[in-house]
Amino acid sequence: MKVSREQMAENRRRILDVASRLFRDKGFDAVSVAEVMKAAGFTHGGFYGHFSSKDDLIAQTLAHVLAADSSGGGDLRAYVDDYLSPRHRDNAAGGCPTAGLVADIRHQTPAARSAMTEGLRSQIDHIGKTLPELDPADRRRTAIGCWAAMVGAVILARAIDDPALSDEVLEQTRAWIDTGISQVSAR
Protein backbone atom coordinates (compact mmCIF):
# COMPACT_ATOMS: atom_id res chain seq x y z
CA MET A 1 0.00 0.00 0.00
CA LYS A 2 1.32 3.36 -1.05
CA VAL A 3 1.62 6.07 1.64
CA SER A 4 1.79 9.85 1.48
CA ARG A 5 5.00 11.70 0.69
CA GLU A 6 5.42 12.84 4.25
CA GLN A 7 4.63 9.39 5.58
CA MET A 8 7.36 8.01 3.42
CA ALA A 9 9.82 10.63 4.61
CA GLU A 10 8.91 9.83 8.20
CA ASN A 11 9.24 6.12 7.56
CA ARG A 12 12.66 6.66 6.13
CA ARG A 13 13.65 8.68 9.16
CA ARG A 14 12.37 5.93 11.43
CA ILE A 15 14.39 3.35 9.53
CA LEU A 16 17.54 5.44 9.92
CA ASP A 17 16.89 6.05 13.62
CA VAL A 18 16.27 2.40 14.30
CA ALA A 19 19.26 1.34 12.20
CA SER A 20 21.55 3.72 14.03
CA ARG A 21 20.52 2.24 17.38
CA LEU A 22 20.86 -1.33 16.20
CA PHE A 23 24.21 -0.71 14.54
CA ARG A 24 25.60 1.01 17.62
CA ASP A 25 24.33 -1.80 19.77
CA LYS A 26 25.34 -4.84 17.75
CA GLY A 27 27.68 -3.70 14.99
CA PHE A 28 27.07 -3.44 11.26
CA ASP A 29 27.56 -7.09 10.44
CA ALA A 30 25.40 -8.50 13.18
CA VAL A 31 22.33 -6.52 12.12
CA SER A 32 20.39 -7.78 9.12
CA VAL A 33 18.35 -5.67 6.75
CA ALA A 34 15.25 -7.62 7.75
CA GLU A 35 15.94 -6.94 11.43
CA VAL A 36 16.18 -3.20 10.83
CA MET A 37 12.94 -3.15 8.86
CA LYS A 38 11.11 -5.23 11.43
CA ALA A 39 12.31 -2.98 14.27
CA ALA A 40 11.04 0.00 12.28
CA GLY A 41 7.67 -1.68 11.89
CA PHE A 42 7.94 -2.95 8.33
CA THR A 43 8.69 -6.13 6.47
CA HIS A 44 11.93 -6.53 4.56
CA GLY A 45 10.31 -5.94 1.18
CA GLY A 46 10.16 -2.16 1.25
CA PHE A 47 13.82 -1.76 2.03
CA TYR A 48 15.09 -1.38 -1.51
CA GLY A 49 12.58 1.36 -2.13
CA HIS A 50 14.53 3.49 0.34
CA PHE A 51 18.10 2.27 -0.06
CA SER A 52 20.05 0.73 -2.87
CA SER A 53 21.88 -1.78 -0.64
CA LYS A 54 22.85 -2.50 2.93
CA ASP A 55 26.06 -0.55 2.36
CA ASP A 56 23.97 2.39 1.28
CA LEU A 57 21.94 2.10 4.48
CA ILE A 58 25.15 2.09 6.50
CA ALA A 59 26.50 5.19 4.79
CA GLN A 60 23.22 7.07 5.11
CA THR A 61 22.77 6.03 8.70
CA LEU A 62 26.20 7.38 9.51
CA ALA A 63 25.49 10.70 7.84
CA HIS A 64 22.16 10.85 9.65
CA VAL A 65 23.41 10.06 13.12
CA LEU A 66 26.60 12.09 12.89
CA ALA A 67 24.69 15.15 11.73
CA ALA A 68 22.33 14.78 14.70
CA ASP A 69 25.15 14.36 17.21
CA SER A 70 25.35 17.79 18.82
CA SER A 71 27.76 16.81 21.61
CA GLY A 72 26.70 19.07 24.47
CA GLY A 73 26.91 22.76 25.22
CA GLY A 74 30.08 24.77 25.62
CA ASP A 75 31.32 23.19 28.83
CA LEU A 76 34.02 20.70 27.94
CA ARG A 77 34.49 19.35 31.45
CA ALA A 78 30.81 18.51 31.80
CA TYR A 79 30.86 16.85 28.41
CA VAL A 80 33.90 14.76 29.32
CA ASP A 81 32.34 13.73 32.62
CA ASP A 82 29.22 12.58 30.87
CA TYR A 83 31.13 10.86 28.09
CA LEU A 84 33.31 8.93 30.50
CA SER A 85 30.46 7.88 32.76
CA PRO A 86 29.45 4.24 33.36
CA ARG A 87 26.05 5.25 32.06
CA HIS A 88 27.45 6.15 28.65
CA ARG A 89 29.63 3.04 28.62
CA ASP A 90 26.56 0.89 29.28
CA ASN A 91 24.40 2.64 26.71
CA ALA A 92 26.07 1.94 23.40
CA ALA A 93 22.76 1.85 21.53
CA GLY A 94 21.92 5.41 22.54
CA GLY A 95 25.46 6.69 22.99
CA CYS A 96 28.08 8.41 20.89
CA PRO A 97 28.11 6.95 17.38
CA THR A 98 31.84 7.50 17.11
CA ALA A 99 32.60 5.38 20.14
CA GLY A 100 30.26 2.69 18.91
CA LEU A 101 31.13 2.60 15.24
CA VAL A 102 34.52 4.13 14.35
CA ALA A 103 36.51 0.97 14.63
CA ASP A 104 34.28 -0.79 12.12
CA ILE A 105 34.53 2.01 9.58
CA ARG A 106 37.85 0.67 8.35
CA HIS A 107 35.98 -2.23 6.77
CA GLN A 108 33.19 -0.20 5.22
CA THR A 109 32.66 1.48 1.85
CA PRO A 110 34.26 4.78 0.85
CA ALA A 111 30.93 6.55 1.34
CA ALA A 112 30.78 5.37 4.94
CA ARG A 113 34.40 6.33 5.59
CA SER A 114 33.76 9.75 4.15
CA ALA A 115 30.71 10.33 6.34
CA MET A 116 32.67 9.34 9.42
CA THR A 117 35.61 11.54 8.46
CA GLU A 118 33.39 14.58 8.21
CA GLY A 119 31.76 13.73 11.52
CA LEU A 120 35.14 13.49 13.21
CA ARG A 121 36.39 16.68 11.62
CA SER A 122 33.45 18.67 12.92
CA GLN A 123 33.61 17.00 16.32
CA ILE A 124 37.25 17.99 16.72
CA ASP A 125 36.47 21.54 15.61
CA HIS A 126 33.58 21.64 18.04
CA ILE A 127 35.72 20.59 20.97
CA GLY A 128 38.33 23.15 19.95
CA LYS A 129 35.71 25.88 20.15
CA THR A 130 35.06 25.03 23.78
CA LEU A 131 38.63 26.05 24.60
CA PRO A 132 38.68 29.73 23.64
CA GLU A 133 41.19 30.63 26.34
CA LEU A 134 43.97 28.66 24.65
CA ASP A 135 46.12 29.78 21.76
CA PRO A 136 45.38 27.98 18.47
CA ALA A 137 48.16 25.38 18.68
CA ASP A 138 47.30 24.36 22.25
CA ARG A 139 43.64 24.34 21.37
CA ARG A 140 44.07 21.98 18.47
CA ARG A 141 46.34 19.63 20.37
CA THR A 142 44.03 19.57 23.35
CA ALA A 143 40.94 18.97 21.26
CA ILE A 144 42.47 16.04 19.40
CA GLY A 145 44.26 14.52 22.38
CA CYS A 146 41.15 14.79 24.51
CA TRP A 147 38.92 13.28 21.89
CA ALA A 148 41.28 10.38 21.21
CA ALA A 149 41.47 9.62 24.93
CA MET A 150 37.70 9.86 25.35
CA VAL A 151 36.89 7.57 22.45
CA GLY A 152 39.66 5.17 23.38
CA ALA A 153 38.61 4.98 27.02
CA VAL A 154 34.97 4.22 26.21
CA ILE A 155 35.98 1.54 23.73
CA LEU A 156 38.37 -0.03 26.25
CA ALA A 157 35.86 0.21 29.08
CA ARG A 158 33.23 -1.52 26.97
CA ALA A 159 35.58 -4.37 26.14
CA ILE A 160 36.68 -5.09 29.72
CA ASP A 161 34.62 -7.64 31.60
CA ASP A 162 35.90 -6.75 35.04
CA PRO A 163 33.67 -3.93 36.34
CA ALA A 164 36.31 -2.54 38.67
CA LEU A 165 38.93 -2.23 35.96
CA SER A 166 36.38 -0.88 33.50
CA ASP A 167 35.28 1.81 35.95
CA GLU A 168 38.90 2.60 36.68
CA VAL A 169 39.70 3.15 33.00
CA LEU A 170 36.89 5.69 32.76
CA GLU A 171 37.79 7.40 36.00
CA GLN A 172 41.53 7.63 35.42
CA THR A 173 41.08 8.81 31.86
CA ARG A 174 38.83 11.53 33.15
CA ALA A 175 41.48 12.54 35.67
CA TRP A 176 44.21 12.44 33.01
CA ILE A 177 42.22 14.70 30.70
CA ASP A 178 41.43 17.00 33.58
CA THR A 179 45.05 17.51 34.56
CA GLY A 180 45.95 17.91 30.89
CA ILE A 181 43.43 20.69 30.39
CA SER A 182 44.15 22.44 33.69
CA GLN A 183 47.87 22.54 33.21
CA VAL A 184 47.69 23.92 29.71
CA SER A 185 45.15 26.52 30.77
CA ALA A 186 47.24 27.64 33.72
CA ARG A 187 50.40 28.25 31.73
Next chain:
Amino acid sequence: MKVSREQMAENRRRILDVASRLFRDKGFDAVSVAEVMKAAGFTHGGFYGHFSSKDDLIAQTLAHVLAADSSGGGDLRAYVDDYLSPRHRDNAAGGCPTAGLVADIRHQTPAARSAMTEGLRSQIDHIGKTLPELDPADRRRTAIGCWAAMVGAVILARAIDDPALSDEVLEQTRAWIDTGISQVSAR
Protein backbone atom coordinates in the same frame (compact mmCIF):
# COMPACT_ATOMS: atom_id res chain seq x y z
CA MET B 1 47.03 -38.13 7.09
CA LYS B 2 48.05 -38.13 10.67
CA VAL B 3 51.10 -36.02 11.60
CA SER B 4 53.49 -36.13 14.53
CA ARG B 5 52.67 -34.53 17.87
CA GLU B 6 55.09 -31.70 17.30
CA GLN B 7 53.87 -31.20 13.75
CA MET B 8 50.39 -30.85 15.08
CA ALA B 9 51.48 -28.38 17.72
CA GLU B 10 53.29 -26.37 15.08
CA ASN B 11 50.28 -26.51 12.79
CA ARG B 12 48.12 -25.22 15.57
CA ARG B 13 50.55 -22.38 16.20
CA ARG B 14 50.53 -21.53 12.52
CA ILE B 15 46.75 -21.45 12.47
CA LEU B 16 46.72 -19.08 15.44
CA ASP B 17 49.38 -16.84 13.91
CA VAL B 18 47.60 -16.66 10.61
CA ALA B 19 44.23 -16.12 12.28
CA SER B 20 45.59 -13.29 14.37
CA ARG B 21 46.85 -11.50 11.26
CA LEU B 22 43.64 -12.04 9.34
CA PHE B 23 41.43 -10.99 12.24
CA ARG B 24 43.46 -7.83 12.84
CA ASP B 25 43.33 -7.04 9.15
CA LYS B 26 39.71 -7.75 8.34
CA GLY B 27 37.82 -8.21 11.60
CA PHE B 28 36.41 -11.36 13.16
CA ASP B 29 33.25 -11.53 11.07
CA ALA B 30 34.86 -10.96 7.71
CA VAL B 31 37.26 -13.87 8.08
CA SER B 32 35.89 -17.36 7.51
CA VAL B 33 37.15 -20.54 9.09
CA ALA B 34 37.99 -21.87 5.64
CA GLU B 35 39.99 -18.72 4.86
CA VAL B 36 42.08 -19.11 7.99
CA MET B 37 42.79 -22.76 7.26
CA LYS B 38 43.67 -22.05 3.66
CA ALA B 39 46.03 -19.25 4.65
CA ALA B 40 47.68 -21.65 7.09
CA GLY B 41 48.12 -24.18 4.31
CA PHE B 42 45.26 -26.57 5.11
CA THR B 43 41.75 -27.29 3.99
CA HIS B 44 38.79 -26.46 6.18
CA GLY B 45 38.27 -30.05 7.30
CA GLY B 46 40.93 -30.24 9.97
CA PHE B 47 39.70 -27.18 11.77
CA TYR B 48 37.46 -28.92 14.28
CA GLY B 49 40.32 -31.15 15.29
CA HIS B 50 42.01 -28.07 16.74
CA PHE B 51 39.12 -25.90 17.86
CA SER B 52 35.59 -26.59 18.95
CA SER B 53 34.10 -23.64 17.05
CA LYS B 54 34.96 -20.36 15.42
CA ASP B 55 34.27 -18.63 18.74
CA ASP B 56 36.81 -20.93 20.32
CA LEU B 57 39.34 -19.97 17.65
CA ILE B 58 38.69 -16.30 18.37
CA ALA B 59 39.20 -16.73 22.10
CA GLN B 60 42.35 -18.77 21.68
CA THR B 61 43.74 -16.42 19.06
CA LEU B 62 43.28 -13.52 21.45
CA ALA B 63 45.03 -15.33 24.28
CA HIS B 64 47.82 -16.28 21.88
CA VAL B 65 48.41 -12.86 20.38
CA LEU B 66 47.99 -10.91 23.61
CA ALA B 67 50.48 -13.14 25.39
CA ALA B 68 52.98 -12.56 22.57
CA ASP B 69 52.53 -8.80 22.58
CA SER B 70 55.55 -7.58 24.48
CA SER B 71 55.06 -3.86 23.73
CA GLY B 72 58.59 -2.57 23.58
CA GLY B 73 61.37 -1.98 26.06
CA GLY B 74 61.31 0.44 28.96
CA ASP B 75 61.22 3.69 27.01
CA LEU B 76 57.64 4.93 26.97
CA ARG B 77 58.29 7.85 24.65
CA ALA B 78 59.83 5.65 21.98
CA TYR B 79 56.95 3.23 22.31
CA VAL B 80 54.40 6.02 21.93
CA ASP B 81 56.22 7.41 18.90
CA ASP B 82 56.17 4.06 17.24
CA TYR B 83 52.58 3.35 18.20
CA LEU B 84 51.35 6.65 16.83
CA SER B 85 53.29 6.40 13.58
CA PRO B 86 51.67 6.25 10.13
CA ARG B 87 53.48 2.97 9.72
CA HIS B 88 51.61 1.38 12.61
CA ARG B 89 48.33 2.92 11.46
CA ASP B 90 48.83 1.38 8.02
CA ASN B 91 49.85 -2.02 9.35
CA ALA B 92 46.79 -3.29 11.17
CA ALA B 93 47.52 -6.91 10.25
CA GLY B 94 50.88 -6.83 11.99
CA GLY B 95 50.12 -4.12 14.53
CA CYS B 96 48.82 -3.94 18.07
CA PRO B 97 46.02 -6.46 18.59
CA THR B 98 44.29 -4.15 21.00
CA ALA B 99 44.01 -1.34 18.49
CA GLY B 100 42.78 -3.75 15.86
CA LEU B 101 40.38 -5.85 17.88
CA VAL B 102 39.19 -4.25 21.14
CA ALA B 103 36.16 -2.60 19.71
CA ASP B 104 34.84 -5.90 18.40
CA ILE B 105 35.30 -7.67 21.71
CA ARG B 106 32.02 -6.28 22.97
CA HIS B 107 30.22 -8.64 20.58
CA GLN B 108 32.26 -11.72 21.36
CA THR B 109 31.93 -14.58 23.82
CA PRO B 110 32.81 -14.32 27.52
CA ALA B 111 36.02 -16.28 26.91
CA ALA B 112 37.16 -13.71 24.34
CA ARG B 113 36.23 -10.80 26.62
CA SER B 114 38.14 -12.38 29.43
CA ALA B 115 41.27 -12.88 27.32
CA MET B 116 41.15 -9.26 26.23
CA THR B 117 40.62 -8.03 29.77
CA GLU B 118 43.72 -9.81 30.98
CA GLY B 119 45.68 -8.46 28.03
CA LEU B 120 44.62 -4.92 28.84
CA ARG B 121 45.32 -5.33 32.53
CA SER B 122 48.88 -6.42 31.91
CA GLN B 123 49.41 -3.78 29.24
CA ILE B 124 48.38 -1.03 31.65
CA ASP B 125 50.63 -2.47 34.34
CA HIS B 126 53.47 -2.66 31.85
CA ILE B 127 53.12 0.99 30.88
CA GLY B 128 52.97 1.92 34.54
CA LYS B 129 56.30 0.23 35.12
CA THR B 130 57.93 2.47 32.51
CA LEU B 131 57.17 5.47 34.73
CA PRO B 132 59.14 4.71 37.87
CA GLU B 133 59.81 8.36 38.61
CA LEU B 134 56.14 9.05 39.35
CA ASP B 135 54.29 8.36 42.56
CA PRO B 136 51.79 5.50 42.32
CA ALA B 137 48.66 7.60 41.75
CA ASP B 138 50.26 9.68 38.98
CA ARG B 139 51.70 6.55 37.48
CA ARG B 140 48.39 4.76 37.28
CA ARG B 141 46.58 7.78 35.87
CA THR B 142 49.29 8.39 33.30
CA ALA B 143 49.42 4.77 32.21
CA ILE B 144 45.68 4.53 31.69
CA GLY B 145 45.24 7.98 30.15
CA CYS B 146 48.15 7.41 27.81
CA TRP B 147 46.95 4.02 26.73
CA ALA B 148 43.39 5.21 26.11
CA ALA B 149 44.67 8.09 23.99
CA MET B 150 47.05 5.82 22.05
CA VAL B 151 44.42 3.21 21.25
CA GLY B 152 41.81 5.85 20.51
CA ALA B 153 44.10 7.79 18.20
CA VAL B 154 45.09 4.76 16.14
CA ILE B 155 41.46 3.70 15.80
CA LEU B 156 40.44 7.20 14.74
CA ALA B 157 43.37 7.57 12.36
CA ARG B 158 42.49 4.29 10.70
CA ALA B 159 38.90 5.34 10.18
CA ILE B 160 39.65 8.73 8.63
CA ASP B 161 39.96 8.79 4.85
CA ASP B 162 41.69 12.17 4.62
CA PRO B 163 45.42 11.52 4.95
CA ALA B 164 46.18 14.99 6.29
CA LEU B 165 43.62 14.76 9.07
CA SER B 166 44.62 11.20 9.85
CA ASP B 167 48.28 12.16 10.19
CA GLU B 168 47.29 15.14 12.28
CA VAL B 169 45.36 12.98 14.73
CA LEU B 170 48.43 10.83 15.27
CA GLU B 171 50.78 13.78 15.54
CA GLN B 172 48.68 15.87 17.89
CA THR B 173 47.89 12.93 20.12
CA ARG B 174 51.58 12.26 20.38
CA ALA B 175 52.15 15.90 21.36
CA TRP B 176 49.29 15.79 23.86
CA ILE B 177 50.68 12.70 25.53
CA ASP B 178 54.14 14.22 25.54
CA THR B 179 53.08 17.38 27.33
CA GLY B 180 51.00 15.27 29.71
CA ILE B 181 53.97 13.11 30.69
CA SER B 182 56.47 15.97 30.85
CA GLN B 183 54.34 18.16 33.05
CA VAL B 184 53.57 15.42 35.53
CA SER B 185 57.23 14.40 35.65
CA ALA B 186 58.38 17.96 36.22
CA ARG B 187 56.10 18.63 39.17
Next chain:
DNA sequence: ACATTTACATGATGGGCATCATATTTAGAA
Protein backbone atom coordinates in the same frame (compact mmCIF):
# COMPACT_ATOMS: atom_id res chain seq x y z
C1' DA C 1 -13.90 9.91 -10.77
C1' DC C 2 -10.13 7.51 -13.11
C1' DA C 3 -5.71 6.25 -14.41
C1' DT C 4 -1.31 5.77 -13.10
C1' DT C 5 2.24 5.59 -10.23
C1' DT C 6 4.41 3.95 -6.15
C1' DA C 7 5.24 2.27 -1.21
C1' DC C 8 5.18 -1.62 0.99
C1' DA C 9 4.03 -6.82 1.49
C1' DT C 10 4.80 -11.65 0.33
C1' DG C 11 7.41 -14.87 -1.41
C1' DA C 12 11.42 -16.60 -4.18
C1' DT C 13 16.57 -17.21 -5.29
C1' DG C 14 21.23 -17.87 -4.73
C1' DG C 15 25.45 -17.58 -2.29
C1' DG C 16 28.34 -17.92 1.70
C1' DC C 17 29.49 -20.00 5.78
C1' DA C 18 29.77 -22.82 10.15
C1' DT C 19 29.55 -27.29 11.16
C1' DC C 20 29.25 -32.28 10.41
C1' DA C 21 30.13 -37.09 8.09
C1' DT C 22 33.05 -39.92 6.14
C1' DA C 23 37.39 -41.33 3.93
C1' DT C 24 42.38 -41.67 3.92
C1' DT C 25 46.77 -41.89 5.51
C1' DT C 26 50.18 -42.25 8.83
C1' DA C 27 52.16 -41.77 13.76
C1' DG C 28 52.65 -44.29 17.72
C1' DA C 29 51.67 -48.31 20.61
C1' DA C 30 51.99 -53.21 21.23
Next chain:
DNA sequence: TTCTAAATATGATGCCCATCATGTAAATGT
Protein backbone atom coordinates in the same frame (compact mmCIF):
# COMPACT_ATOMS: atom_id res chain seq x y z
C1' DT D 1 55.55 -55.49 11.84
C1' DT D 2 50.89 -54.89 12.65
C1' DC D 3 47.01 -52.64 14.65
C1' DT D 4 44.73 -48.73 16.25
C1' DA D 5 43.84 -44.12 16.85
C1' DA D 6 44.36 -39.62 15.33
C1' DA D 7 45.10 -35.63 11.87
C1' DT D 8 43.78 -33.85 7.83
C1' DA D 9 41.11 -34.06 3.24
C1' DT D 10 36.87 -34.26 0.61
C1' DG D 11 32.44 -33.66 0.33
C1' DA D 12 27.76 -32.88 2.32
C1' DT D 13 24.05 -30.22 5.00
C1' DG D 14 21.38 -26.66 6.53
C1' DC D 15 20.90 -21.96 7.94
C1' DC D 16 21.01 -17.09 7.39
C1' DC D 17 21.02 -13.29 4.65
C1' DA D 18 21.19 -9.80 0.78
C1' DT D 19 18.77 -9.01 -3.05
C1' DC D 20 15.14 -9.58 -6.51
C1' DA D 21 10.22 -10.55 -8.55
C1' DT D 22 5.77 -9.86 -8.25
C1' DG D 23 1.40 -8.60 -6.06
C1' DT D 24 -1.73 -5.06 -3.96
C1' DA D 25 -3.74 -1.12 -2.56
C1' DA D 26 -3.68 3.61 -1.79
C1' DA D 27 -2.07 8.43 -3.11
C1' DT D 28 -1.52 11.83 -6.54
C1' DG D 29 -2.40 14.22 -10.88
C1' DT D 30 -5.68 15.03 -14.46
